[in-house]
Amino acid sequence: MVSLKDYQSDIDIKWCPGCGNFGILAAMKDALVSMNIAPEKLLIISGIGQAANTPHYLKCNMFHTLHGRALSIATGAKIANHDLTVVMNCGDGDCYGEGGNHFISTVRRNPDLTLLVHNNKVYGLTKGQASPTSDLGMVTKMQHHGVISESFSPLTVALALGAGFVARGFSGDEKHLSQLIQEGMKYKGLSLIDIMQPCVSFNTVNTFAWYKSRAYYLEEANHDPGNFEKALELSRQWGDQIPVGILYKKEKPHFTDRIHSLKAGSLISRTYNSAKLDQFLARI
Numbered sequence: 001m002v003s004l005k006d007y008q009s010d011i012d013i014k015w016c017p018g019c020g021n022f023g024i025l026a027a028m029k030d031a032l033v034s035m036n037i038a039p040e041k042l043l044i045i046s047g048i049g050q051a052a053n054t055p056h057y058l059k060c061n062m063f064h065t066l067h068g069r070a071l072s073i074a075t076g077a078k079i080a081n082h083d084l085t086v087v088m089n090c091g092d093g094d095c096y097g098e099g100g101n102h103f104i105s106t107v108r109r110n111p112d113l114t115l116l117v118h119n120n121k122v123y124g125l126t127k128g129q130a131s132p133t134s135d136l137g138m139v140t141k142m143q144h145h146g147v148i149s150e151s152f153s154p155l156t157v158a159l160a161l162g163a164g165f166v167a168r169g170f171s172g173d174e175k176h177l178s179q180l181i182q183e184g185m186k187y188k189g190l191s192l193i194d195i196m197q198p199c200v201s202f203n204t205v206n207t208f209a210w211y212k213s214r215a216y217y218l219e220e221a222n223h224d225p226g227n228f229e230k231a232l233e234l235s236r237q238w239g240d241q242i243p244v245g246i247l248y249k250k251e252k253p254h255f256t257d258r259i260h261s262l263k264a265g266s267l268i269s270r271t272y273n274s275a276k277l278d279q280f281l282a283r284i
């Protein structure tokens with residue numbers, strides 16, 4: 001049986017005391033242990049940022065890539081080895097800003113990956129500039145007169161692109177978040193879990209208390225995750241009431257199932273024929 005000790009990393013955590021990332025890390029560990037996923041069967045891919053440092057604090061396979069590129073690297077890893085559970089830890093700037101185009105392509109492709117977006121609504125690592133999810137008018141050290149762009153709504157965009165698993169979590173409720181992560185990892189396809197993550201150093205608006213007083217649980221509201229129109233409506237709900245839980249869930253073919261040449265199995269399970277490759281290269 002896998003235990004928390006198996007995931008214990010000896011790297012010192014560099015996050016600010018009280019950062020919402022701690023709740024996400026705890027929920028991830030709880031989910032991995034509850035699902036009995038061994039560290040050698042797990043691969044975490046991340047880009048750049050405070051969120052992207054998460055895999056350093058878990059003892060498992062990891063790949064720390066460029067800003068915004070976690071999704072494409074993760075897709076490649078899953079093609080190579082279908083047996084790995086592949087999770088991505090991204091920031092909101094990382095995933096929806098620098099990696100915005102990768103986000104769009106990956107949702108459309110639907111690879112079997114779990115995408116955790118630590119959405120603190122700012123660029124944390126570079127000291128608090130506005131990110132794509134900062135609310136219109138939000139004042140930061142850089143945006144002195146307030147953010148002038150409409151806030152990006154990842155859940156709405158994902159639904160519009162045909163995503164099959166769309167959820168919102170809260171880092172202030174580790175138990176609930178662990179359940180969501182487990183559901184996401186069980187789902188065959190891309191599971192997007194956008195997580196409300198307070199940045200205690202640079203976002204003085206969206207605090208733990210701010211979220212706690214607004215979050216309500218979709219399970220308690222008897223929401224049917226099969227109802228696309230309702231999910232779309234809920235994805236736009238923000239302000240006094242914020243829905244948390246699975247907005248939408250639908251089974252659909254995933255990326256590796258759709259690639260003809262992968263029907264015979266993962267790339268790592270194939271034998272490599274160098275003579276055939278040489279013949280092919282000689283022809284071009």
Ligand SMILES: Cc1ncc(C[n+]2csc(CCOP(=O)(O)OP(=O)(O)O)c2C)c(N)n1
Pocket residue numbers: 048049050051052067090091092093094095098118120122123124125126131
């Ligand atoms: C292509 C590129 N653009 C900008 C940067 C600078 N940069 C590094 S981290 C970061 C902000 C990260 O913010 P976010 O993804 O929201 O993660 P957080 O640190 O808030 O967890 C930026 C802009 C970079 N490294 N690469």
Ligand code: SF4
Pocket residue numbers: 014015016018019020021050120124125198199200201202
């Ligand atoms: S700057 Fe914000 S996101 Fe980064 S570690 Fe500190 S509190 Fe967390």
